Amino acid sequence: MVRQVGYPINQMKNERVCIACGCRNFYRDPVRGESICTSCGCVATGHELNTGPEWRAFSAEEWAARARTGAPPRLTIADKGLSTTIGRSYGDASRYCTTGHGRAAIYRMRKWQIRSWTHGLNLRNLKVAFVEMNRLSSQLGVPSRIKETAAFIYRRALAKRIVRGHSIDGMVAASIYLSCRVHETPRQLDEIAAHAKVERKSLARCVRLILRGADIRAPLPSARNFVSRISSDLSLEGRTVRKALSIIAGAKKTGITVGKHPSGIAGASLYIAGIVEDDRRTQREIANASRVTEVTIRNRYKDMVRKLGIILE
DNA sequence: CTTTAGACGAAGTATTA
């Protein structure tokens, strides 16, 4: 279950062609609802986000329960309205994982879900947790698809007895953080901690606990995932974005990115790309948008320029 | 005055003994 939640079918089918270069390689930024062409860097405001439900249903009754035409999910029926149920048919809506590993994974998912249902104690915990999850999600502006995954992660953590002895709020925040990573639109710990009811430090501890104990595989945040957010904050040109992405790709090949802060890499790449493409921003601007310090931007960009042999001006 | 460069120690993280 490397990717237990895929994009909805209708989004996958809804492939679009870049107006500028004709390719189909869009990098989506659901936070802003924009798609950015990875070939030419042009930004297309995404209609696809609203063409269908952002959530995924694991079963037919789930689909019916979630449809927006009905009453909004109520917390008083937390075991129905807000819970994610995995149906018995093996195979999920995005048609991944229909045999072998995936099948076993879905079986495991289902087992843990049922286990967490049946404990009445957990229900009370879930009610409290979902209140915070809704609050934090809307404050952070995460799409509901990510919120659903976060709920799933939290339920699993609860089922595996990881929450016990730690603050619910911290675990909720950690679930959202991990969910963002699963969906390849990572947020930074600081960003989430700023709106959560816990310190960054304990949030990080919760994240580690879940990662270790709950068998959640969230890909490490990649610098690429931060580029679109930073660049649109700074209104950088498309060609600059594209340049930055190619710098990142080059840097990854040489292996100088491992162990470094991804948004630092992203910021430094955009800084370099800005100079190269004559679409320059100051280190301070880049640092603010990247949510790292100027020092980090400097160190990273010096490193990249030296190791990649980029000539500036 | 603003931007950039670089040095220092503090703090948090990951790995190893």
Added chain:
DNA sequence: TAATAATTCGTCTAAAG
């Protein structure tokens, strides 16, 4: 558990534009 290495961050100083 303790020690170690590598990293980011905040602050400070200095130079260049």
